[in-house]
Amino acid sequence: MNAGGPDSDPDTGSDRARRRIGGAVLVTGNPNKVREAQRLCGFPVEHADIELPEIQSTSLAEVAHEKARTAWRRLKRPVIVEETGLELVAMNGFPGPLVKWMLDAIGADGIARTAHALGDARAAAVSILVLHDGSSSCIGAGRTEGELVLPPRGDHGFGWDPVFRPDGEPGTYAELGDRRKDEIGHRGRAWRALFRQLSCWQ
Amino acid sequence: MNAGGPDSDPDTGSDRARRRIGGAVLVTGNPNKVREAQRLCGFPVEHADIELPEIQSTSLAEVAHEKARTAWRRLKRPVIVEETGLELVAMNGFPGPLVKWMLDAIGADGIARTAHALGDARAAAVSILVLHDGSSSCIGAGRTEGELVLPPRGDHGFGWDPVFRPDGEPGTYAELGDRRKDEIGHRGRAWRALFRQLSCWQ
Numbered sequence: 424m425n426a427g428g429p430d431s432d433p434d435t436g437s438d439r440a441r442r443r444i445g446g447a448v449l450v451t452g453n454p455n456k457v458r459e460a461q462r463l464c465g466f467p468v469e470h471a472d473i474e475l476p477e478i479q480s481t482s483l484a485e486v487a488h489e490k491a492r493t494a495w496r497r498l499k500r501p502v503i504v505e506e507t508g509l510e511l512v513a514m515n516g517f518p519g520p521l522v523k524w525m526l527d528a529i530g531a532d533g534i535a536r537t538a539h540a541l542g543d544a545r546a547a548a549v550s551i552l553v554l555h556d557g558s559s560s561c562i563g564a565g566r567t568e569g570e571l572v573l574p575p576r577g578d579h580g581f582g583w584d585p586v587f588r589p590d591g592e593p594g595t596y597a598e599l600g601d602r603r604k605d606e607i608g609h610r611g612r613a614w615r616a617l618f619r620q621l622s623c624w625q
Numbered sequence: 626m627n628a629g630g631p632d633s634d635p636d637t638g639s640d641r642a643r644r645r646i647g648g649a650v651l652v653t654g655n656p657n658k659v660r661e662a663q664r665l666c667g668f669p670v671e672h673a674d675i676e677l678p679e680i681q682s683t684s685l686a687e688v689a690h691e692k693a694r695t696a697w698r699r700l701k702r703p704v705i706v707e708e709t710g711l712e713l714v715a716m717n718g719f720p721g722p723l724v725k726w727m728l729d730a731i732g733a734d735g736i737a738r739t740a741h742a743l744g745d746a747r748a749a750a751v752s753i754l755v756l757h758d759g760s761s762s763c764i765g766a767g768r769t770e771g772e773l774v775l776p777p778r779g780d781h782g783f784g785w786d787p788v789f790r791p792d793g794e795p796g797t798y799a800e801l802g803d804r805r806k807d808e809i810g811h812r813g814r815a816w817r818a819l820f821r822q823l824s825c826w827q
Contacts, residue, residue, distance in 0.1 A: 476680045476681070476691070477680065477681040478678045478679065478680065478681065479678070479679040479680065479681050479688075479722075479723065479725075479726065480726075481726045481729065481730065486681075489678070514727070514730055514731050514735070514739070515730045515731050515735075516730060517726060517727055517730035517731060518720075518723075518726070518727075519726075520681075521681065521720075521723050521726060523681075524681065524682075524683045524719060524720070524721075524723060525716070525719055525720075527683065528683065528716055528717045528718060528719035529716050529717050529719060533716070533717075536743070537716070537739065537742075537743060540739075540742035540743050540744075541738070541739060541742050542742075
């Protein structure tokens with residue numbers, strides 16, 4: 424799908440992994456996440472447009488696992504759910520998976536302003552994907568360190584993409600564009616990790 | 626229970642209300658909330674020490690209603706649940722009911738520092754109590770406006786009490802002590818509102 428080091432290897436080559444992903448349904452109410460998933464997998468991913476209730480927690484894994492179980496109970500077939508968070512160093516990792524509510528309340532620039540006002544712009548973007556088939560789960564996790572910048576910039580992506588600049592990159596996720604975001608971004612890393620897990624999973 | 630204007634009237638006089646509260650179980654894993662409930666009701670309130678999962682939302686009412694339904698499914702008897710939030714004006718009401726996670730991450734002083742760093746110390750303390758009996762719900766809501774102060778001060782209370790100074794009061798919840806906090810605090814107002822609702826509820 425793209426050139427680069429091992430990190431950019433989509434690892435979508437395993438037939439076993441492709442079959443597992445292809446037999447599952449990605450449950451998300453966010454069309455942007457569906458588009459990224461299609462790009463990252465390199466083949467059409469079935470999805471269900473359902474907004475699932477999520478439990479309150481700052482543990483990304485806990486929220487994702489519970490969401491996967493809820494999705495499976497609802498659909499009774501293999502599901503993939505994704506949970507994403509933004510960890511502000513200035514707030515000891517808060518809001519994590521609760522970032523969507525902070526984004527709703529004060530926007531991407533408000534999140535960046537908060538970090539700057541507290542004197543530490545560093546943040547980590549994190550994603551966990553869980554494929555759950557009713558009896559077992561397979562997990563892919565991705566993490567990208569960076570900093571929050573002001574003012575927001577760039578036209579690609581969604582959510583807080585315009586204020587998150589990954590370490591070592593010249594611009595924000597929204598400036599880098601899809602290809603580079605997929606290569607070094609938290610969600611691309613999570614999908615590749617899920618493929619790797621599934622490639623060796625019985 | 627205490628003197629003062631109508632706001633400090635505990636409104637616990639209605640036999641009907643006392644019977645309804647007395648026949649329910651307060652579901653909370655927080656012993657401080659149990660103590661406040663006993664004080665505010667003026668009679669022992671049965672409680673169940675269960676930490677219920679809560680849904681992610683910045684709507685206090687939505688979180689409380691869902692928690693009440695979960696508690697009822699678990700215990701199959703009338704339940705009372707409480708949900709409390711802290712709404713920062715500088716963050717357009719965030720974190721609201723998600724404040725417990727912000728408190729875990731950066732402490733009471735961290736919450737106050739965030740508001741100060743963003744240039745607006747104003748905040749509102751809010752509580753909703755829901756009594757649910759499996760078929761219907763009765764709600765009491767309380768709200769207290771104030772500001773977040775630094776450094777934290779006072780020895781009473783819990784959570785963010787040491788940084789929340791209600792408008793018109795000389796000190797924080799933690800400095801005012803139980804009696805005054807009950808009179809003008811968000812949780813006292815919510816309990817009195819619940820009693821009022823139950824007094825006229827069939």
